[in-house]
Amino acid sequence: MDFDYHLFVLSLCANVGYVTMTAAKKYLAENDVDFPNERAYVEVVANLKRQNSRLRNISVKDVQQALDASDQILDRSEAAGITILDHHHPYFPPLLRHVDGAPFFLYAKGELSCLNELGVGVIGSRSPSDFGKRIGEQLIGRYLIEEFDYTIISGLALGCDAIAHRLALEHQRPTIAVLPSDVQNIYPNEHAGLAMKIAKEGGCLLSMYPVGSKVQKSNFRERDRLMAAISAGMVVIESELASGTMHTATYADEFLKPKAAIYAHSHPNYASKGYAQSPTFQGNVELVENRGWLPLRNGEDIVRFDRQIKRRCAQLSRI
Numbered sequence: 001m002d003f004d005y006h007l008f009v010l011s012l013c014a015n016v017g018y019v020t021m022t023a024a025k026k027y028l029a030e031n032d033v034d035f036p037n038e039r040a041y042v043e044v045v046a047n048l049k050r051q052n053s054r055l056r057n058i059s060v061k062d063v064q065q066a067l068d069a070s071d072q073i074l075d076r077s078e079a080a081g082i083t084i085l086d087h088h089h090p091y092f093p094p095l096l097r098h099v100d101g102a103p104f105f106l107y108a109k110g111e112l113s114c115l116n117e118l119g120v121g122v123i124g125s126r127s128p129s130d131f132g133k134r135i136g137e138q139l140i141g142r143y144l145i146e147e148f149d150y151t152i153i154s155g156l157a158l159g160c161d162a163i164a165h166r167l168a169l170e171h172q173r174p175t176i177a178v179l180p181s182d183v184q185n186i187y188p189n190e191h192a193g194l195a196m197k198i199a200k201e202g203g204c205l206l207s208m209y210p211v212g213s214k215v216q217k218s219n220f221r222e223r224d225r226l227m228a229a230i231s232a233g234m235v236v237i238e239s240e241l242a243s244g245t246m247h248t249a250t251y252a253d254e255f256l257k258p259k260a261a262i263y264a265h266s267h268p269n270y271a272s273k274g275y276a277q278s279p280t281f282q283g284n285v286e287l288v289e290n291r292g293w294l295p296l297r298n299g300e301d302i303v304r305f306d307r308q309i310k311r312r313c314a315q316l317s318r319i
Helices: 005-011 018-030 038-051 060-080 094-098 112-116 130-147 160-170 189-200 217-230 244-254 279-290 299-317
Strands: 083-086 105-110 119-123 151-154 175-178 204-207 233-236 259-262 294-296
Touching: 005 018, 005 038, 005 060, 005 083, 018 038, 038 060, 060 083, 083 112, 094 217, 105 112, 105 189, 112 175, 112 204, 119 130, 119 160, 119 217, 119 244, 130 151, 130 160, 130 233, 130 259, 130 299, 151 160, 151 217, 160 175, 160 189, 175 189, 175 217, 189 204, 204 217, 217 244, 233 244, 233 279, 233 299, 244 259, 244 279, 259 279, 259 299, 294 299
Parallel strands: 119 151, 119 233, 151 175, 175 204, 233 259, 259 294
Antiparallel strands: 083 105, 105 204
């Protein structure tokens, strides 16, 4: 087993959240703890509570339920070819190690090695305009993929996400799909075939959720945060002001990622055709004009963006 099984069981216990897991991870690393029975887990949390009274105790029943759940998850994951990654796994995304609040476990299916490659997040509207599609394909396909050889990271959503994944596959490059669902029961269902193609052709499906998890509303923001965290940089193809894309953009800001957005206002071929005033581009306008994102108009802008990414990665490597 390539991950900390006892920490995994604790993560499935009722009343165990991020603070308890952080403390438990440190405690288990510093102490040689035996787990002969369910009560050993209860005692670990009780010891942690003595150091932090705000933590909540767990019961033997909680542990029994967590052990049953872990057995089901492990069996179903093995049957589906899903790998469970913890912070010590060699393919746990390296940039995620620099993020506070990173998930303790991830679920991955496909070619895991691409999780260690330098990747750029590409996101945008679920209903992109013809301009968004054309300029996105040009800048993403020709420059990010062909010239700079980035792995493309996106969220498998309709529209721009799917365009980004398919561009990578067309160029025979790996792509990572970060899901709001588990990696076996794909959301959205319309992209189950695309997900299978990604996993089979050198890419990877990645999720915070074990097999059998229901898709909750909160999953989408959590997915957006994870996608921003594992990306070396973020590109917005086309976005409305109120959208999931802007949530991901906010996380990219929070994580100090190099970030860029296609900017129709100054694009010589499209500025006079109304695209810049389209509601589907007002998120891009906000990002460039008010939040300091690099405007993407041509290959020279992509070169500047690439330099920003390399500079930021060099900074992180020294931390």
